[in-house]
Amino acid sequence: MGCDWANEMIGMAPAAAQAASPKIAVQHLEFAYPGARGGTIMALAGLNLAVPDGQFCCIVGPSGCGKSTLLRLLAGLEQPTRGNIAVRHDNPALPVNSMVFQGDSTFPWLTVRENVAYGLAQRHVPAALRVARVATFLDMVGLRSFSDAYPGQLSGGMRQRVSLARALANDPEILLMDEPFASLDEQNRLLLQLELLRIWETERKTVVFVTHSIDEALLLGDRVLLMSARPGRLLLDELVAFPRPRDPYTLKREAAFGDMAYRIWELLRREVNRARDIEMQGVA
Amino acid sequence: MRNRLLSFLSPVALLVAWEALVRLKILDIRFFAAPSQVLGRLVAMAASGMLMDDVSISLQRIFLGFLLGALPAIALGMLMGLSSPVRALLAPIAAAIYPIPKIAILPMIIILFGLGETSKILTVALSVFFLVLLNTAAGVLAIDPKYFDIARNNGASRWQIYWTVAFPAALPSIMTGCQLGMGFALTVIVGTEFLGADRGIGYRIWTSYQVYDIETTYAGLVVTAVIGWLLTILLQEIEHWIIPWRAAGQVRTSSVHTSSQEQSSMKRYAGIWLKAVRPFSFTASVIPVVLGGAAAAYYGFFNPWLFLLTLVGSVAIHAGTNLANDYYDHMKGADGPDSLGPSKVIQQGELSPRAVLGGAILAFALGAAIGLYLVSVAGSFIFWLGVFSILAGFFYTASPAALAYIGLGEITVFIFMGPVIVLGTYYVQAQQVSWPVVLLSLPIGFLVAAILHANNLRDIEGDRAIGKRTLASILGRHSAVIEYAILLGGCYLFLALIIALGIAPLWTIIAFLTLPTAISLARRAASTVDTKILNGVLRRTAQLHTNFGLLMIAGFVIGLFVK
Structure with missing residues (x-):
């Protein structure tokens, strides 16, 4: 990934570059x-985007517009056909990004504790620190008492919380979230949204959050x-x-709030x- | 539940039918060894150490061959699943060799490696290898690609992805391959041992066939089946152990047991079962068995080993009957929570009906195995006695037209817990039928019938309410009380008769010491309708049966030494 792209901009001191x-x-x-x-299908065509450090950036769009593809590109799981992605990696000791995948993304063969510790274990974080972070x-997602359960023993909402805890435990610089709460019921979604807000307000990580x-x-x-619908371009970009x-x-x-939601809905x-x-057309 | 009983009964019925056909000489004994003969041969083979030797060498070949085949197959299968060039390279070869029956490769292996252990182990390894290889590769290919993405996103290296994702995700398929492979390993080793082996279970089958030792051939088949079954169970256990998330899939809450908790709950569990089998009722079967043994000893026949087996077998069947009774009475609704009779483990929720039925089946299976062995020693008479006992036991409560529900309970118990057990035990020792022995079994037959009758007298109202027609509920309380007295009286009348005829030693006269108890019991039963008091009558009738039986046995034993 072209991590250092931004730092290599002409003539800027690193500190200044970081700020700008x-x-x-x-x-x-x-x-x-x-x-x-x-043939080939264009998922994204000529997309430009800059996300400043610490911003909570939400992406809305119709199904199949390439939102998930964009996230996978940002995560480095896919390579762009054309164009450039630059992600600034400030602290080499921490992972640059962690993704909360769409749908159930726990490992069925690991216990809840092992699932949350997975990223830490792959990066060989010392055991004592790992245990504490897990x-x-x-505790934060309220699953302490299920530490030794397997995902198969949990409800869908609980499994989603395990995925969230795994991403947060990694302490990444950027959180990529792909409709993380879509499969939850109304009440659990609300609780987890509040929880996420609370965590974000203390840590102020950069977040790219895809939702419908x-x-x-x-x-x-x-x-x-x-x-927009495929191929995905940005139709609207507003601060909230x-x-x-x-x-x-x-x-x-x-x-x-109502006005803004209505305006976006009209476009959507x-x-x-x-x-x-x-x-x-694809079917016909 | 019903299906479980059926799946237990069908092999038993097959065995019984087989034994019967051989004993009736409908099946030619030269070609079809009777199950009891096969069991007898197995015991003889075990005693001589031959069985152990054959089984251990065959198992050794299976395990070595299995490891030699499965371990490289897992490694290579993983590679095939993960790398498409490796897959393209190996898949056609595997597909071409896989369908060849591995036993057909044996000649080639013998040419290359000779007749020794190596060629046998290699043949097994080869047959295991392809099954595990193809299953492993298929398992890896079936992994949802999202798991690889998650691992990569969490910073896993290529090697870490193999270990933390590909391998565990493919484990269920690998285990399936291993299970299939193990089945093949057994088939192949038996076939391999037919040729050029000097030990092993296949060797035993083949050589015994060549000398028309048909019992050993069958014994070998039985051993093969048991080994196959045990290996399957072993692999299932291993699967539970290395794929814990699969077994855990159903349960919602996780509970953590400490070992001490588990131990005490084990103890409690054992206690519940001890209660469920109702050991205090065992005297009803133990007394006649001991009496039969004492009588046989008195007449000059006694083999302690066979006697012990008879005793254990009859207790097992009695325990099984008690459990089955609890189960069917529960199913028919005869025993409510406030019923005084049975062990109440089902009613109080200590054991599930399913567990009770399972326990019954286990106890019956033990009894049946011992019975089969005794048949192999003592012959047809014991077989037919056993068949009728099983039928009686089954029809006693389990069948739709249950004997106990149509007023035939007392007569059934009288025949089977009296003459049949005593004569059967005697026959195992003496291998001859003796009418005097039938006569001397009658007193305790009367008493055991009296126990059941006291039970039915107590339950007379309840049984009428649910339509359980016992002799007592048919006769009515007045006549039932008279019948109870007749049963007690019959006991002492026949005791006097057998002493007078000189069938039993004069010393058995000491059993008359219980007569006052019997008289007071008959009076007490006639004087009350209170179920509490009648329950006491029932308990004391059982006590009477025990005391009377012990005294009679003591009489025989004294008679044995003081002639």
């Missing part, structure tokens, strides 16, 4: 993959991005200026319909 350069810089990003009938984050829920994006984010700490129910009563609705048309 974004944590994540994406330029002219294109991503294509082979289609079913021999305990901290298991506008409400969720406005509740959590400093900034909301709307992606509601004061923190935020409370979902007071926030939803404010007119500004068009894209959802377009995405459907594209899919229909």
Whole structure:
């Protein structure tokens, strides 16, 4: 990954570069993959994005618009077809990013404790530190008493909390979250959103958070991005200026919240319909 | 539940039918050894050390061959699953060799490695290798790619990904391959030992066949089946141990046991079972067995080993009957939580009905195995006695037209807990039928019938309410009380008769010491309708049976030494 891209900008002292350069810089990003009938499908076409250090950035868009692909590219799990991704890695002792994957992403063969400790173990973090961090984050997601259970013994919501704890325990510079709460019921989603807000407000990590829920994006984010139907481009890029700490129910009563959600929905609705048309063409 | 009983009964029925057909000479004994003969031969083979020797050498070949085949297969299978060039390279070769029956490769292996151990172990290894290889590769290929992504994102190196993702995720498939491979290993080793071996279970089968020692051939087959079964269980245990997340999949809450907790709960569990089998009722079967043994000794036949087996076998069957009774009474609704009779382990939730039925099956299986051995020693008579006893036991409560539910309980108990047991024990010792022995069994037969009758007298109202037709509930309380007195009286009448006829030594007269108890019991039963008091009558009738039986046995033993 081109981690040092930003630091090598002409003539800037490292400290100044750190202050000025974004944590994540994406330029002219294109991503294509082979289609079913021999052609290529463009998932992303000419995407530009800069995320400053410590920003909570939410991405909304219709299904299949390439949101997940963008996250996988940011995580380095895929390589861009064209264009550039630069992620600034400030502390080499910590991982640059950790991803909370969509859907169930616990290892069934590891206990809850071992799942949360997985990243730490791969990086050979000393055992004492590992134990302490795992305990901290298991407490945070309320699964301490299930430390020795296997994921197969847990509910879907509990498994999602294990994935979240694993990503947080890694203490990454950037958290990449791919619809982490989509499979949860309303109450558990709300509790975990609040928990995430609380953690983020103390640690102020850079977060890229993909969701299909506008409400969720406005509740959590400093900034909301709307992606178009395939091939994905940015249609809207706005700061979400509601004061923190935020409370979902007071926030939803404010007119500004409703206005913003409505405006984004109007745009999104068009894209959802377009995405459907594209899919229909694919079928036909 | 019903299916479980059926799956236990079907092999038993097959064995019984087989034994019966051989004993009736419908099946030719030259080609079909009777199960009891096979068991007798097995015991003889075990006693001579031959069985141990054959089994250990065969198992040694299986295990070495298995390890030699499975370990490289797992490593190579992992590579095949992870790397498509390796897959492209090896898959066609594996696909070509896999279908060849490995036993067909044996001649080639013998040419290369001679007739020794190496060629046998290699043949096993080869047959295990391909099964494990293909299953391992398939298991790795089936892994959801997201797990590799997660591992990479968490900073796992290539090697770490193999160890922490590919291997554990493929383990269930690897285990399946190992289980299939183990089955093949057994098949192949027996076949291999047919040729050019001088020990081993296959060798034993083949050589005994060549000299028409058909019993040994069958014994070899039985041993092979048992080994196969044990290996399957072994691998299942290993699977539980190395794939714990699979076994844990069903349970929602995790509970942590300390070893001391487990120990005390084990103790408690043993205590519950001890209660469930109702050991105090065992006197009903122990007394007639000991009486039969004492009578045989008195007449000059006694083999302590066979006697001990008879005793253990009959206690096992009695325990099984008690458990089965609890189970079926529970299913039929005869024993409510406030019922005074049975052990109440089901009603009080200490054991599940399923566990009780399982215990019954286990006890019956032990009894059946001992019975089969006794048949091999004592012959057809014991077999037929056993068959009728099993049928009686089954029809006593289990069948739809249960004997105990149509007023035939007392007569059944009288016959089977009296003459049948005493004569059976005697026959095992003496290998001859003796009518005097039948006569001397009648007094305790009357008493055991009296125990059941006292039970039914106590439960007369309850049984009527649920439509359980016992002799007592059919006769009515008045006649039932008279019948109870007749049963007690019959006991002493026949004791006097056998002493007078000189069948039993004069010393057995000491059993008359219990007569006052019997008289007071008959009076007491006639004078009350209180179930509490009748429960006392029941308890004391059982005590009477024990005391009377012990005194009669003592009489025989004294008679044995003081002639």
